[in-house]
Amino acid sequence: MNFEITILGCNSAIPTSNRNPSAQILNIFERFFLIDCGEGTQTQLRKYKFRIQKINHIFISHLHGDHYFGLIGLLSTLHLLGRKDTLHLYANADLKEIINIQLKASDTRLNYELRFHDLQYDKPRVIYEDKLITVETIPLNHRIPCCGFLFREKPKERTIIKEKLEAFDIPLSFYANIKAGADYRNDEGELIANKLLTKDPLPSRSYAYCSDTSYFENIINQISNVDLLYHEATFMQNMSDRAKQTFHSTTIEAGTIAKKASVKKLIIGHYSSRYTVLEPLLDETMSVFENTELGQEGKSYTIV
């Protein structure tokens, strides 16, 4: 089953001719979650062959333009293409007015429901949940209210060993309990331990999106051991003063967070437009945390 993130843009505030502002799309079991939506996101989605009507949930980290100026265009296009399904939007409460005032100016009444979910930034909160996954906010430290998002599969059931269950002659009606971890008592009153009948469940996969933020140790506990962390690294370390002033992180800081949180893999992004070549940012991050990759537009990262 898929658990794949595709980066649509990972530049910071000023787009360059070949780098777009923040947007990512996460495919978990063919559910599509859009994370941030900088200007041009709808074009990027088209370029990389995503079907935009399959997106039902959009998460906006904060209201700096490079994270949401593409949203109103995407919402309009969904409308013009005849969308009927409810679209859920998780964002700062102010975004509601920003969208509504623009719809009003164009005398547009969306032909689908846009359901707003106002974010709060005081502590991590579960903002989405279904049978398979949860999404939590990750409060970040930025110039304006901002949070990341933690996508996590729910604990899975144990995997039954079919031959064993057949050998012990266990009726099918008990299978669900056994998957859930129960032992089995047979007609002779003999207890057969669950661990003889099942294998450990597949691990629950997780992805944390952390942009924009200054170096912020408060997040370490929440994101510890995630399979994949996207963490902004707007600046090289020699610009750490600028990073502090603007509430952004450096390469070394991104790497340090990844290391302290013992994440399995780090992707960096949200690069300042001043960097035309990105490899030095990667090298510097890897000096702290080796399993790092450069975020790149159009590239997909699968968690297995």
Next chain:
Amino acid sequence: MNFEITILGCNSAIPTSNRNPSAQILNIFERFFLIDCGEGTQTQLRKYKFRIQKINHIFISHLHGDHYFGLIGLLSTLHLLGRKDTLHLYANADLKEIINIQLKASDTRLNYELRFHDLQYDKPRVIYEDKLITVETIPLNHRIPCCGFLFREKPKERTIIKEKLEAFDIPLSFYANIKAGADYRNDEGELIANKLLTKDPLPSRSYAYCSDTSYFENIINQISNVDLLYHEATFMQNMSDRAKQTFHSTTIEAGTIAKKASVKKLIIGHYSSRYTVLEPLLDETMSVFENTELGQEGKSYTIV
């Protein structure tokens, strides 16, 4: 002296992977005027090597998103790049609030003055004037208040024939009057007619931008004899019902307006995304008005 329009986008509401929404940049004597600003305009400006800080005047025809969703991103980028010069914005009064609410949400105070000029739609009005040109609104007929823009060089001075002035021994201090059309009376009281001393001025060039609008004969008088008319042709003629419903024009209608207004040349644009090949739109328009060209992204049209 330049009088050149470059199309940055000429698709209608839904951008396609290779066609952008409305935006044009007009270069008149190295003054740069931006007309409409659909999503992605700042990227298009960069792609076609325009220096964005040279733009001092932006004209927005109406508040459908495909004509202005790229504006807030452009304004932000100008700010982030340190602009200080006043930027003039000619648009519907509602745009002020749309911009201000977004600046407020990101806690941004622009470091340049953004001066709003509210458009009115009741009749043609001169909204900009300098030594060399005027810009007038062209009230259009669309679903929401909308106007086009007519850029026109002011009448030029007559061209003096230097040898004649020297032959008649006319002092330099009279040259300005003679350029302005005055006759010359010499010391003997003899009148030398201006037409002996000057040639007719170079013609004043003009460009009319008309998008979005249904077929609207009211504009014909105002745009008559312009050198270049950009007129929307969203649909082929077989979709004239759809054109009427949506207050857009067909190819034949665009051609008819061009013909009735006796313009010198017509460019069509604002194509519906349903058309992947545009030549049939051109052919159909040319059946009414031969000197027509397809509007194409990145293409410049010079008025000589």
